[in-house]
Amino acid sequence: MGGATIVPAVETSFTVNGQTVHMALDPRESLLDVLRERLGLTGTKKGCDQGQCGACTVHLDGRRIVACLMPAVQANGRAVATIEGVASPDGVLHPLQEAFIEHDALQCGYCTPGQVMSGLACIAEGHVGSDAEIREYMSGNLCRCGAYAGIVAAVRQAGRSGI
Template structure:
């Protein structure tokens, strides 16, 4: 399989049973994407595949062939600084334990790009596939809404 991961060309020989999550974490060393439930329910493993959010634990890695994958490691600015949404998460205390944060940010970026952050209710609905056990939802929504307003 050949793909682009965070702007870098990658070529791997894959077992058709490997999930995109496992390839990212175990074979490419991109451990920012978290393994939560491994059943597609929690959203901790959310990445972008050709700009669309997917739960990587349920996505066969072979489906990434010829496509662009973006993980949390790929959202930083060109100078390595925080993306505005990452900074908004800090500003709004939208992270506590931090485990869900990479998936929340990837979903938040998609939510903004899709135009689904017009108000708090809409943002909550389009972020609802990502669970936060610490209950930082108010801060998460505020961070997404702030960043959407800046764009």
Template sequence: MTSEAETAFTVNGTTVRLGLDPRESLLDVLRERLGLTGAKKGCDHGQCGACTVHLDGRRVVSCLMPAVQANGRSVTTIEGVSGPGGELHPLQQAFVDHDALQCGYCTPGQVMSGLACIAEGHAGDDDEIREYMSGNLCRCGAYTGILAAVRAAATQWEG
């Protein structure tokens, strides 16, 4: 029998305290315990990027990360990206403006990776963006729009 580990971490600016089974993934805790369903369970093997969130400002695939490893740390999900009044983040707006989504299933993970791509300085040119975003798959093939959205947001932030 597995014992629970008392865990406290911040999610989108709010501290949460939970008793966690050490085997629970961060994705499952976010979705099933905290009701934050923006991060999607695509492959559950860390291969598609649909579950991408930020941990202390760096992107992680939350399906592979044990939730107990978030103890004392800060998690940002797609739900924490919009502005205080609910307005879209500039990258989210760029996704709309550049038709960077079709079915939308991968979009939260794509946005979270795009934010990290720009913040970490990997949006210098299209090849660099493609390489950095290559861990996020889109079954609909909206890659042209995704690239354009990340490029536009990066240019806006630089200017």
């Protein structure tokens, strides 16, 4: 007899941008869908939903990941940072966000949250030695508008300012 299979929810607790979240999750839900649909953090974008474009890049325990490929239950006990947590609580932009504006590193803006999150990781990982190195370590993030020169310049500036 055909019918929908009932998948038991999994109790999960993790932090998002410093706030603890407790919820029952379907183990098939991606972290991206939980962030956007359940927590209302729509800055993280759904681009390809296949881990190929980087629009959904977030940090998990300080390391960048593509949220569309990660089951949300795997965030249990861990820390997630999204683009909403990058600016200070009073709304002052992070130096990398300022550099994106200064270098016109965005056009339509759809990829910008993922680009910023990857840029922050690129800087934290120490990969700002040259433009070629920045391009290599940012290569998992695609920009359909072609703002790559501005993106590299913004990451270079923020990385060399010692953030």
